[in-house]
Amino acid sequence: MKKELQLQLTPEEAYNEEVFQNTVLKRLGLASENQEIIARQVKRSIDARGRQVKVNVTAEVFFKEKPTPFLTSPKAYQNVSNKESIIIVGAGPAGLFAALRAIELGVKPIIIERGKDVRSRRRDIAAINKDHIVNPESNYCFGEGGAGTYSDGKLYTRSKKRGDIRRIMEILVAHGATEEILVDAHPHIGTNKLPKLVAELRESILQAGGQVLFETKVVDFILESNAIKGVITAEGERIFGKGVILATGHSARDIFHLLHHKKILIEAKPFALGVRIEHAQNLIDRIQYHCAVDRGPYLPASSYSLVHQTTYEGKQRGVFSFCMCPGGFIVPAATSPGEIVVNGMSPSRRDSKFANSGMVVAVELEDLPQYQKYGPLAAMMFQAEVEQKAWKLGGESQTAPAQRMADFTQKRLSKDLLETSYQPGLLSVDMYEVLPDFIAQRLKQGLLAFGQKMKGYLTNDAQIIGVESRTSSPVRIPRDKESFEHPIIKGLYPCAEGAGYAGGIVSAAMDGERCAEKLIEKVFG
Incomplete structure (x- = not known):
């Protein structure tokens, strides 16, 4: 019973x-x-x-009975090595889950990934942190597992319309994630455990007869009469398939340029831009858990979620926390030399003494009149210019510009900076020089409001680090609401974060599954 x-x-x-x-x-x-x-x-x-x-x-x-298993035995995937193929560009969560779903439906996936396998990525990530060297093909954003693998692994999502959240979680558990992710309201795997899990997902794909091509960059599409037949790689190889799922992530600017050059319909998209804020985790614990000293041995590192509507030059825009990482680290997430991008991550135990969160300002297209000349790439070009300016002001390395939080709100240059989890180091800079004025002014308003909501949050014992700019894709690749197919290019299925339809590991995975289902239903009936 x-x-x-x-x-x-x-x-x-x-x-x-x-x-x-x-x-x-x-x-x-x-x-x-x-x-x-x-x-x-x-x-x-x-x-x-x-x-x-x-x-x-x-x-x-x-x-008087044994508990039923949380998870039944993982499904044995059928062998599809001799089946018809579809192409999946990108081996992030969307690409990996699209491939597994294709296998379940009896179709062979060919995953094409510009970056390296998840283990080999580590050397390039270490080079960014220690030597300030950015490999444009292998970094915190590009490579097997996508941006989420080495930048946190949070699994919480509000997006239920894309698919079955529980199903995604169970697949993750079947490939090595702890059953705790099926229990906790805000599940988290941790960047130290995700690589092994990602490798297990790939192994399932390979054992079932799918293909995964690493260090293989798509540079062109094979188009015939407004239909995509395949892709062309940087080595000149032509790879054909019955359809293409484009799951390249929010930082693949070369793909957005390619789409625009080929006159394939894309659109500029609002996004958000700001900074990372770093506090001592103990300070956030004392605020959130109302404790005098520390949170004790049982509670996990605390998090927060903040939002405030600001008004500047007659326009309302939201300022909000994004991708909060309790017990975590700030990491360099640039994808090209000559730019500074920061992101956050947490290990599974969330045991760092630092807490960090993105604190970003909503950017609407009407905020960017001088970039309209770039058409659908307007928001992307704005994003890139801010990142390049941060790099110059940070000393033309991966050293990030930073300022103590209270100093920022008082427009005062910080004489010194705090200890940080950001390995490449920080440089004291007036962040009003780094951020566009409409971003900086709204950020100041937001921080003052958050200081009222969370007593102790606004302090010079915290610092802002720039820039947090890869919050979501600044470009949308349109698709039909029902078929998920591009409205003009037949056989092209824009997918997940890079196309503007997801915002994290789980929502991207669900979108990948749906894209695979829609493509296969259309092509194979």
């Missing part, structure tokens, strides 16, 4: 397994030595709104 309980627990009761089991027995009025009852958490979320932090838990209690 199984019974479901709704519980509100202390952190120790929720996160200490032995205490949890005993707590459930007490709630049921049973003796603590009862060996015939097993309790299991199936949903868990932290409620820190009151002075005492509580954890809301949905638990299943099994009486």
Whole structure:
């Protein structure tokens, strides 16, 4: 027999397994030595709104029976090595999950990835951090697993319209993720564990007869009568398939230039731009958990989510936190020499002494009148210019421009900077010189408002580091709402973040699956 309980627990009761089991027995009025009852958490979320932090838990209690497995045996993928092929450009979560879904539907995927396999990427990432060398084909954004692999691994998404979130999570668990991601309200794998998981996903694709081509860059499309027949690589190889899923991520500017050059319909898209803010994790814990010293041994590193509507020159725009990384690090996410881009990541234990978050300002196309000459690439060119300016002001290396937070709001150059998790180092700079005026002024308004919402948040014991500019794609590749196919180029399926249709690992994975389904339904019936 199984019974479901709704519980509100202390952190120790929720996160200490032995205490949890005993707590459930007490709630049921049973003796603590009862060996015939097993309790299991199936949903868990932290409620820190009151002075005492509580954890809301949905638990299943099994009486005189073994708990049913969270996950049935992973599905054995059929062999598709001799089946018809589709092409998937990009081996991020969208590309990998599109490939697995294609295999399930009996079609052979050919994944083409400009970067290296997930293990080989490490050397190039180390070179950015230590030697300030940016490999434009292999970095924090490009390579197997995409941008999420080495820049956090958060799995939380509000996007339910694209597909089955639980299905994505179960596939991840089947390939090595912990079952905790099926339980926590804000699941997270961690950048230290994601590479192995990504490699396991690739292994499933290869064992089923799919192909994965690394260090293979798509430089052109094979088009016939407004239909895409395949792609051409930098080595001149022509690869044909029954359709092309374009899952290149939000930083593949060469693909956006190629689409524009080929006169394939694309559109400029609003995005957001700002900075990373770094606090001591202990400070955020004390604010969020209302604790005097530290959060204790059971609570995870705390996070926050902030948003404020600002008005500048008569226009309203949002300022909001983005990709908050508790117990994490700030990393250099440039994809070309001559630019500074910062992003955040957290290891699985979230045990760094730093907390960081993007703090960004919404950018609408009407904010960029001087860039309209670039047509659909307007927002992208604006984004690139800000990154290049940050590089120059940071000393023309991966050293990032930075300023203490209170100094920024008071327009005062910081005499010195704080210790940081950002390995390439920081340089004290007036961030009003780095950021466009309409961004800087709105950011100042937002930080002052957040200081009122979270007492202690606005402090000179925190610093802003620039620039956080790759929040989402500045270009949208249009597609039909029903078929997902490009409205003009038949057989082309724009997918996930790079096309403007997703915003993270899970939503990208779901979009990849849907694109594979739509393509295969159209081509193979």
